[in-house]
Structure formats: structure tokens, C-alpha cells
Amino acid sequence: MNTDKQEGLDNYQVQIAPSLLSADFTCLKDDIRQVEAAGCRILHLDVMDGHFVPNITIGPVIARAIRRVTDLYLGAHLMIEEPARYLQAFADSGVDEITIHQEIEADFVEVIKEIKSLGLRAGVSIRPKTEVSVIKPALRYLDLILIMSVEPGFGGQQFIPGSEEKIRTARSLVDRENSDIIIAVDGGITIETAPAAARAGATELIAGNVIFEGDIIKNIEALRESVADPGYPPPKSF
Ligand code: DX5
Ligand code: ZN
Numbered sequence: 001m002n003t004d005k006q007e008g009l010d011n012y013q014v015q016i017a018p019s020l021l022s023a024d025f026t027c028l029k030d031d032i033r034q035v036e037a038a039g040c041r042i043l044h045l046d047v048m049d050g051h052f053v054p055n056i057t058i059g060p061v062i063a064r065a066i067r068r069v070t071d072l073y074l075g076a077h078l079m080i081e082e083p084a085r086y087l088q089a090f091a092d093s094g095v096d097e098i099t100i101h102q103e104i105e106a107d108f109v110e111v112i113k114e115i116k117s118l119g120l121r122a123g124v125s126i127r128p129k130t131e132v133s134v135i136k137p138a139l140r141y142l143d144l145i146l147i148m149s150v151e152p153g154f155g156g157q158q159f160i161p162g163s164e165e166k167i168r169t170a171r172s173l174v175d176r177e178n179s180d181i182i183i184a185v186d187g188g189i190t191i192e193t194a195p196a197a198a199r200a201g202a203t204e205l206i207a208g209n210v211i212f213e214g215d216i217i218k219n220i221e222a223l224r225e226s227v228a229d230p231g232y233p234p235p236k237s238f
Contacts, residue, residue: 004006007036010051014198014227016220017042017075017184019208021057029069031216036072038220043072044186044206045095046155049080052101053153066096074168075099075144077186077206078126084111099123099146102134109138116141125186126236127152128160132169142181145170147202150187156209159188164200173234191226198227 018040023031027216035043045063050056062139063076074095080086083100090098098115102108102124115122123144124135135145147170167185174181184204185197194205205227211219 015041015204017204017206018045018211019044019206021046022208022212030069034216038217042096043074045076047078052081053079055153055193061092063095065095097121099125101125112138112141132166146184148187149185157188159193166201167202194226
């Protein structure tokens with residue numbers, strides 16, 4: 001079922017994945033309905049533990065509540081120091097994909113394997129200062145590479161210039177392997193920064209602030225419009 005949902009993500013060359021971190025938490029369902037109405041297929045859930053990053057956000061309880069009100073593909077981005085402790089809880093909550101950070105103290109490849117063994121899609125994310133090459137040992141297990149273009153922890157930050165270069169590196173790594181791993185970019189995505197990220201090879205643009213401030217549907221349409229013609233040949237996965 002999870003795989004089918006991802007395979008269905010083919011209407012647009014680049015997917016917009018709204019990050020609920022910037023949504024109105026007092027009426028999440030309403031905001032999710034707007035995201036659905038705008039034609040998005042993915043919801044991005046930012047999970048923070050106040051340890052790996054300085055902020056604390058949502059956990060499996062909220063993920064489960066969200067699952068009850070939507071069929072959207074749910075991607076959980078775990079910015080937490082001990083993801084292995086919570087994999088089962090997130091799997092039980094009904095998310096489709098779990099992304100962990102390469103920089104955790106534990107062996108991230110082992111955690112990726114555990115995510116796969118739970119029947120979920122698996123992603124790895126890297127902070128702005130982490131080299132793309134460190135993910136190589138996990139390549140054969142991965143469904144997603146998530147390049148952070150801000151320091152993880154908070155929404156509404158500025159895209160770090162030069163992040164495009166890391167996206168390009170990840171894209172060539174994936175294409176060289178002839179793999180269909182999705183490359184996502186997360187942080188500071190706006191109609192100004194999205195085109196360069198898409199041109200560099202990102203096919204999933206995660207965006208919070210720019211979507212949930214104001215008219216959600218119009219904001220998503222504007223963002224989609226900004227990458228309608230990224231000037232990059234569609235990656236092999238499309
Ligand atoms: C930051 C999160 C992002 C964040 C993106 O640590 O991982 O998903 O919500 O938000 P914007 O688009 O506001 O930078
Ligand atoms: Zn995120």
C-alpha cells in the first residue's frame with residue numbers, strides 16, 4: 001500500500017510536501033483538507049525531541065490522530081537522538097515513511113534496516129554541514145535522501161546558499177546507481193529558492209512556512225508553478 005501510494009505520485013514532476021510544523025495546530029484537520037484540495041499527496045511530519053535539536057514538537061500520538069483523518073502519504077522526519085526506540089510506535093501510528101538523521105550516535109544503517117523490516121519506506125537526512133558521501137553505506141536500503149537546507153529545529157528559516165550543490169551530489173550518486181531513491185530538500189523553500197533546488201535534482205520539496213502563512217491552496221499552487229519547468233531532465237524515477 002505504501003509503495004502504491006508513492007508510485008501514484010506522478011502527476012507532477014516535482015512533489016510538494018507540506019510540513020505541518022507551520023500549520024495551525026488548533027485546526028489541523030482543516031489545514032490538511034486544504035493540502036488535499038491543492039492536490040498534494042504527501043504530508044511531512046517533523047518530530048523533534050529537544051535533544052538532537054533544541055525544539056520539541058509532535059510524536060506518534062499526533063501522527064496517529066492525523067492518520068485517522070487523511071489518506072495522504074505520511075512521511076515522519078525524526079530529528080531525535082534515539083530513533084530506534086520509537087520506530088514501532090511510529091509504525092503503529094500509521095505513517096508510511098520514516099526518515100532518520102545520519103548524525104545520530106547509533107549506527108544509522110542498522111536503524112534504516114529496522115525501518116525496512118517494519119514494512120515502511122526509509123529515508124536518511126543530513127544536516128547542512130554533513131557531507132552527502134556519508135550516506136553511501138545505506139544507499140541500497142534507502143527510499144529517500146533528505147537534504148536539510150537549514151539547521152534542523154525550526155520552521156521559517158532562510159535557505160542556506162550552496163545547498164543546491166549537495167542536492168546535485170545526491171542526484172548524481174542516485175543516478176549513478178540507477179536507483180529510484182527520491183531526493184527531498186527541507187528548509188527555507190520558497191518560490192525564490194524552489195527552482196534552484198528542483199534544477200539541482202530534488203523531486204520532493206518540503207515546505208512549511210511558505211505554505212501555511214495565508215491561503216494554503218494558493219501558496220501551494222504558486223510553489224508548484226515556480227517549479228513547473230525546472231530545466232532539469234526528469235530523473236529516471238519519473
Ligand atoms: C525544520 C524542519 C522542516 C521545516 C521546514 O527542522 O525539518 O520540515 O518545517 O519549514 P520551512 O519551510 O518553514 O523552512
Ligand atoms: Zn522536516
